[in-house]
Amino acid sequence: MAIQKRLNVNGKLVVVKIDDPDMPLLYVLRDNMGLKGPKFGCGLAQCGACTVHVEGKPVRSCVTPLSQVTDRHRVVTLEGLTPTGARRAHPVQRAFVEEQAAQCGYCINGMIMESAALLATNKKPTEAEVKQALAKNLCRCGTHARIVRAVIRASKYTQG
């Protein structure tokens, strides 16, 4: 029996129909809503490709059952990181483009979401702190060096 689920995603209230109240959040975002930011990588909380923000915290949406998310939780995906109507992209997104910090880019959703969350709490991280914050985000292409540079660059923008 399909049930209706209310969520708050990227600043909008949405109602989705689901069959399984414990379906992970990732599938609502990708399949019900057609979002492309969060990615399936492992489904095991091991790679970070599916990272979204819930109440500003980076969360692995592949293992977050919908039963734990309500419309009182603000869910933000890569699509919603730059607020609608903003003149410029979010500093982390800008910095990733400027540093050309992607190869295939499949991991980049997680890298950006994780580092945006880092910069929200640590405005001027050291390189070591960036590496530590991203230690559980996997990249197979070996784009790490550029990703670190991009996060450091973004931290300069956000200092204003």
Place this chain on the structure above:
Amino acid sequence: MTKRLIPSRRDVLKRGGALIVGFSFAADAAAQQRPLPPPTIRPGLPVRVPAPPARSLDLADVDAYLAIDISGTCTIYSGKVDLGTGTNTALRQIVAEELDIRFENTQMVTGDTQVTPDQGTTWGSLTIQVGGMQIRNAAATARQALVAEAVKRLAVKADELFIADGLITGGGSRATYGELVGGRAFLLKLDPANPAPTKNPRNHKFIGRSLPREDIPSKVMANFTYIHDFRVPNMLHGRVVRPPAIGARLQSVDETSVSGIPGFIKLVREGDFLGVVAENEWAAIRAGRELKATWSPSQTLPEQDKLWDHVRNTTVAASDTTSGTGDVEKAMATPNARLMKATYDFPINTHGSIGPSCAVAEFRDGKLTSWSASQATHNLRKQLATMFGLPAESVRCIYVEGAGCYGRNGHEDAAADAALLARAAGKPVRVQWSRADEHGWDPKGPPTLIDLRAAMDDRGNVAAWDSEFFLPQQTPSGFLVPLVAATLAGMPAENHIAPGNIFQNSAIPYRFPNVRTVCRRLETTPLRPSWIRTPGRMQNTFANECFADELAAVAKIDPIEFRKKYMDPADRRGHDVLDRLMTLAKWEKRPSPQVSPEGNVLKGRGMAYCKYELVRTYIGAVAEVEVDRVSGQIRVPKFYVVHDCGMIINPDGVKNQIEGNVIQTMSRTLIEEVKFNRSQVTSLDWESYPILTFPDIPDIVIDLISRPAEKPWGAGEPTSAVVPSAISNAVYDAIGVRLRSAPFTPQKVKAAVSDSALQAPDATPSLRRSRT
């Protein structure tokens, strides 16, 4: 209208000089009406690509590669696809350069069997070197023809024309490329033996510049469509249920175990192939997980800790001598010759793309359309046609970019899975593998075992080099890695063993008086093999460059000096690479190992050199390491690379590839190893098959040697070749023990340290495996 950016008159003259006789644009009605090229799969639009009208796919035709529409936009049709390496951007730079057109006025269509020429698999670092040069020739030929047409239309001599940004001006008149050829075919042949002249590198506007990649903004802003995001109308979701053991037979399956799952549609059973189809992805995942099936037991794999004995005992199908000079045996038998020998091994690796394999397929009116991230859509078409008993024309394979692809991974298999499920469901089906499907069932980089022997005379000169590489055979008929679904379902297939050209770089770039390098091509290998980045070249160079280092150490010569001593003095580019490497890494000339090591954490530096396949890209590398003798931990804080791939199209793109090669291969060298039991792969997730993470990433320092007047060579793989040996040699420099068995885990380092403590000081320290 003439702008400063236009090429010099002399350049126009020179290039416009050799016009093709008999050229004419096609002006027939059919060609006139040819609609614009099919849309690229644009970010944000899950479009179904309409079948375009037939276009030439003949590699000898300009039209196979290029089409200019009436707006002057040039669509580039490339059989080589962008695997996340930025080659689409580089190919557009090449065309913009040779055609004199704005970069923005170029666009790519890639890897679609119906509209792109078969330029071969996207592998071997050949996209620019081969594919790009075919396209470059097409662009230069097209430009020549456009000039000729302008001469006629404007009634102006070729040497009075100015050409820039797709606009030809002269004698007070002007014509755009769109006006000259827009929407029509060129009907021109390429002449590879006598290619149209290309631009003088001094006038390059696009080649050699770090143009930002076309795809990165949309990837960063979440509107890029990966195959994982690709959808077609009425699409269902499928999952595969693989056997719990390789070779297990499906005995029974209980559909009632999943029939209650909301959204479940269908069970698909075809021989030992098992899959489920559902309305939505989550229902398919649940059904795949919860399906109850019984399988026969099967044990086809060797025991992992006897892997190397197994390799050594596998029947040799053929022995290929890849180089030979002099008489190795005689040199070895010389009295006073100092004999050395060592065995190296490199384990089985998985591709480990961060996004698992994924594909969408649709059968309609007896025709199959397959969307996947295959690096070889033309080969995939052949395989799917064979599997389903269709003529090749009834199968269309379309490339949609996936997560990074470093060789033949599971994409083609997912394409076959999707096709089989789509046929059964009668609707389009999307299949995405689970992480365990990916780690368990993608084809593997095969295990590699290498024996080396050498003889040195009493003055420390190398007299003989003899090596034997134990590598799975490559069956001669082609590079078609069997499709899992076809094998399981017992459907028609050509069954190849296809590890790729892994014999490459078994021969060495050093001129010793007596050399013999032989590849023993084994009949079988434990897991289905394929090529993973730098296949064979990396493993073979690991052995060669470490063993060369062993010889240098015994001869007490600086490792770079040792190599230069034996390299062909006429190979200036090779010597340049090593000279610049010494500068870049502030190399201190001395033999390895460092003297009197003290303390537990020791620093060392090691180098390695490779001329890719002995005919192209040159790479020299230095690794700086810190080795903890007690814990066995190796850290690589710094890694230097000098790289000469000739003409560089996009320097930042090349650097991105070099960085990726270093990090990925460091990971393969230090920690990666596929684990298995007698039945199946057991390293089925990222915990059991870890890869390198941020805290362990080295600082990478790169010196790109740019040679704009030379041919462009590949950059996607060559650097990987030197990574394991540079690290192993650095460890030797630090602590005086050789690591000859990858991965260099702490356990192996500790075992090596205690081994070497037991050895006589004069002996060559020897370590292959840490097994007790």
